[in-house]
Amino acid sequence: MAASRLALPRLMLLAMLVLLVALLGVGVGVDGRSHPHKKPPRAGVGSRHSRVGASVGTVASSPAIPPDDDGAPPPGGIVPSDPATPFRPEPCVFDVRAYGATGESTADDTEAFRAAWRAACAVESAVLLVPSDGTFTISTTTFSGPCKPGLVFQVDGVLMPPDGPDCWPPSDNRRQWLVFSNLDGLTLRGAGTIEGNGEEWWNLPCKPHRGPNGSTLHGPCDSPTLIRFFESCNLVVQGLRVENSPEFHFRFDGCSDVLVDGLFISSPANSPNTDGIHVENTERVGIYNSKISNGDDCISIGTGSYDVDIQNVTCGPGHGISIGSLGVHNSQACVANVTVRDAVIRNSDNGLRIKTWQGGMGSVSGITFDGVTMENVRNCIIIDQYYCQDKRCMNQSTAVHVTDVSYANVRGSYDVRSAPIHFACSDTVPCTNVTMAEVELLPFSGELVDDPYCWSAYGAQQTPTIPPVSCLQDGVPDSLLDNPDLKCR
Numbered sequence: 046m047a048a049s050r051l052a053l054p055r056l057m058l059l060a061m062l063v064l065l066v067a068l069l070g071v072g073v074g075v076d077g078r079s080h081p082h083k084k085p086p087r088a089g090v091g092s093r094h095s096r097v098g099a100s101v102g103t104v105a106s107s108p109a110i111p112p113d114d115d116g117a118p119p120p121g122g123i124v125p126s127d128p129a130t131p132f133r134p135e136p137c138v139f140d141v142r143a144y145g146a147t148g149e150s151t152a153d154d155t156e157a158f159r160a161a162w163r164a165a166c167a168v169e170s171a172v173l174l175v176p177s178d179g180t181f182t183i184s185t186t187t188f189s190g191p192c193k194p195g196l197v198f199q200v201d202g203v204l205m206p207p208d209g210p211d212c213w214p215p216s217d218n219r220r221q222w223l224v225f226s227n228l229d230g231l232t233l234r235g236a237g238t239i240e241g242n243g244e245e246w247w248n249l250p251c252k253p254h255r256g257p258n259g260s261t262l263h264g265p266c267d268s269p270t271l272i273r274f275f276e277s278c279n280l281v282v283q284g285l286r287v288e289n290s291p292e293f294h295f296r297f298d299g300c301s302d303v304l305v306d307g308l309f310i311s312s313p314a315n316s317p318n319t320d321g322i323h324v325e326n327t328e329r330v331g332i333y334n335s336k337i338s339n340g341d342d343c344i345s346i347g348t349g350s351y352d353v354d355i356q357n358v359t360c361g362p363g364h365g366i367s368i369g370s371l372g373v374h375n376s377q378a379c380v381a382n383v384t385v386r387d388a389v390i391r392n393s394d395n396g397l398r399i400k401t402w403q404g405g406m407g408s409v410s411g412i413t414f415d416g417v418t419m420e421n422v423r424n425c426i427i428i429d430q431y432y433c434q435d436k437r438c439m440n441q442s443t444a445v446h447v448t449d450v451s452y453a454n455v456r457g458s459y460d461v462r463s464a465p466i467h468f469a470c471s472d473t474v475p476c477t478n479v480t481m482a483e484v485e486l487l488p489f490s491g492e493l494v495d496d497p498y499c500w501s502a503y504g505a506q507q508t509p510t511i512p513p514v515s516c517l518q519d520g521v522p523d524s525l526l527d528n529p530d531l532k533c534r
């Protein structure tokens with residue numbers, strides 16, 4: 046073997062040594078917040094090659110780093126794939142450390158992330174890697190496309206925003222932190238944690254009852270959504286732990302074909318407005334195998350949401366799975382074809398909720414809840430067409446029509462402070478085709494509340510419910526036939 050063939054591995058060894066020393070240095074300096082991550086980085090990601098260049102201070106013009114395929118030294122060091130073999134896209138790993146990120150939590154790694162994104166975006170099947178052995182702090186950033194297909198944003202370490210409003214750069218948007226926009230085919234995944242550092246935001250005196258002596262101060266109260274996807278399609282979000290968001294954890298707006306799988310979302314029960322996953326103006330969404338505990342809606346579905354499939358999600362504590370609120374300020378709202386299957390909701394203020402403001406237009410239709418287990422939940426099943434935040438709402442003659450809603454196999458226990466079933470539908474625009482089968486709800490503790498609230502609702506009990514609901518009326522009221530205000534698309 047020629048001497049030059051031996052030189053490369055030796056160089057590599059040297060690079061690894063340098064890196065090891067650097068990592069040890071980092072590890073010693075960290076105190077306070079600790080986030081242990083036991084899972085090793087995935088194969089091919091975070092391998093030794095991805096570290097090459099970590100000690101280089103500037104961003105190379107062509108920093109593509111090849112994967113560790115068959116142990117052969119990388120030809121030339123920066124060529125993505127071996128030109129001798131037939132073309133097949135392989136992941137090129139863009140480790141943020143190679144762009145100057147420190148992972149030291151107190152440092153600002155924003156510029157490194159932006160540079161790594163620009164590089165990864167330009168290459169097919171790229172992986173932007175947040176490595177497992179660091180805590181990376183970045184400020185508000187929009188990661189926008191279009192990018193080459195197959196892009197993966199992989200968080201194996203800890204990624205977080207600055208700690209609270211006082212540390213938020215004054216020029217940064219206070220409504221959002223990580224934004225992914227104009228992308229087709231992005232995957233956000235990893236074995237790591239996105240830590241929202243939300244506590245100081247929750248305690249702002251403008252948040253409910255956080256002002257002096259339990260008051261709520263008036264004035265702007267913007268807090269950032271942790272992760273927002275905007276105007277994007279073919280998205281996958283998988284496997285991450287996301288916690289302590291200042292406001293919503295995830296928000297999908299203007300997207301289509303979204304798959305959310307295996308997330309673990311966690312914030313305290315008393316953290317205000319920390320919805321787990323919010324969806325609006327978004328079509329074809331699957332939310333699966335996730336566990337969400339927080340201080341507001343587990344999943345909230347806003348206007349313009351179609352074909353949403355939710356399965357095997359565990360919620361609580363929190364405010365349950367919510368469609369709405371819809372129709373605020375006399376707006377038109379449309380939501381159709383939402384399925385919730387095999388869900389568990391525990392210790393929540395609501396279970397399955399549909400809420401609309403008076404005075405809206407449009408409809409909520411084709412909503413199926415099938416196989417939901419409740420445990421100590423207030424308002425297990427609720428349709429509220431009189432949703433109103435300041436208790437001074439006037440009665441109005443229009444409403445968002447709620448129709449074709451089915452509750453099947455909803456079982457478990459309720460918190461006796463509220464009726465477990467509550468249908469408060471509009472006088473002028475009643476709810477229609479509400480069907481119930483195999484609904485059995487019993488008190489978690491205390492006396493039965495066998496007096497469901499039921500107003501202006503049409504539909505049928507296919508099997509007797511516990512508690513019994515006797516007010517569902519047959520047919521459809523004439524006022525709803527051919528009412529143009531209720532049409533959607």
Ligand SMILES: *[C@@H]1O[C@H](CO)[C@@H](O)[C@H](O)[C@H]1NC(C)=O
Binds near residue numbers: 257258
């Ligand atoms: C809070 O309440 C206490 C006792 O009622 C009162 O003395 C104090 O002035 C109040 N503080 C404010 C900021 O309102």
Ligand SMILES: *[C@@H]1O[C@H](CO)[C@@H](O)[C@H](O)[C@H]1NC(C)=O
Binds near residue numbers: 333334335336357359
């Ligand atoms: C349901 O989701 C949990 C994660 O919350 C997962 O461990 C479990 O395997 C899933 N069950 C099925 C049947 O997929």
Ligand SMILES: *[C@@H]1O[C@H](CO)[C@@H](O)[C@H](O)[C@H]1NC(C)=O
Binds near residue numbers: 351352382384
């Ligand atoms: C409802 O949404 C599901 C996806 O969740 C889709 O497969 C189905 O075709 C949709 N049904 C209608 C009637 O659009």
Ligand SMILES: *[C@@H]1O[C@H](CO)[C@@H](O)[C@H](O)[C@H]1NC(C)=O
Binds near residue numbers: 439440472
């Ligand atoms: C609004 O309508 C409800 C139901 O008909 C009625 O109980 C309530 O008194 C009305 N409120 C006002 C302010 O008119």
Ligand SMILES: *[C@@H]1O[C@H](CO)[C@@H](O)[C@H](O)[C@H]1NC(C)=O
Binds near residue numbers: 411448450451478
């Ligand atoms: C009632 O709603 C169900 C879905 O929950 C739907 O399958 C059925 O066709 C609707 N019935 C009528 C009469 O529209």
